Amino acid sequence: MMLIEETAVPLAALPLAEFKAHLRLGTGFADDDIQDPVLESFLRAAMAAIEARTGKVLIEREFSWVLNAWRDSEGQALPVAPVIAIVSLNLRNRADEVDLVTPDHYRLERDAHRPILRPGGTMLPPIAPGGTAEIVFRAGYGVAWGDLPADLAQAVLLLAAHYYEYRHETGLAGGCMSFGVSSLIERYRTVRLLGGGGA
Template structure:
């Protein structure tokens, strides 16, 4: 499976003011509210959002993704690796010889779910994917366009983690474990994700 993020969270949707306020309250942070500071805080927030999304499989701010599979994992229904899914824009099958066919929207339906959204066939099974072909699903996922639509516990986890990244800005962030408070906030959102695969095909 290949999962490509086609759009990024809008800069204006990032809670820079909330992070700045948290830093001032918790650490006596003071600094000029200039463009360089804002860009730095936005960078810490983007890193924190990516980490929280990676740990939970939940997309905080709505954006477009493209998932490419060798085959359906199960032709009775294909789970999506991220949630919540707002909509599926299109599904295309490449026959492996350069011919790409868009599946008619009446042939499938999205079953939204906060843990495991799925694409189900409106008939018996999803369409056949040729042996050397692939299927691509383009979808929009996320709780909303604005930060106010992000669940409170996940939003707080992002602020706390971004503040940790700010504290550790002169160090290697990769060497630090997830702070306990952040882990506790995201725990209920974590789920065992059934990702895409080859269905019943053998690995080539």
């Protein structure tokens, strides 16, 4: 299985002004924007870390997910949430021939933690031996920073500030995340049972 981010978070959606205020950086100077590229990189890194920990997509963008077999032909759980829409479903056989599956053969079952691709009938279209299915979908809380839940938005700012303050530290433990950030994102983390069965 392979998840590919097809579109990136646009710069306009990043909360640079809020982040500067959070860091209490000075304003009104001619070179106010000199640190913007650095601040942008810390915001993107913080968002990526929180998305990885929670399995939630913060700012809306498009993804493609390629898999070799359905875990359950009655419904395939999608790898991230919240999913807004299924854009397309393609089946590719061993000879690299592509079959576009029409939307009447599947539907999206929305869920805050575990959205599922459901069949239009009783079973999802079969994937040929040696073939793949490619699901293209849009996921995220919204297109703007203000669309995020307040606790997730605050967690991003806290983690980005942590990265900024300790940008010269090389001795921090791998996966270091402060208690404040961890507590803010805890309710968004997906609990996987039985080795992630069905996920």
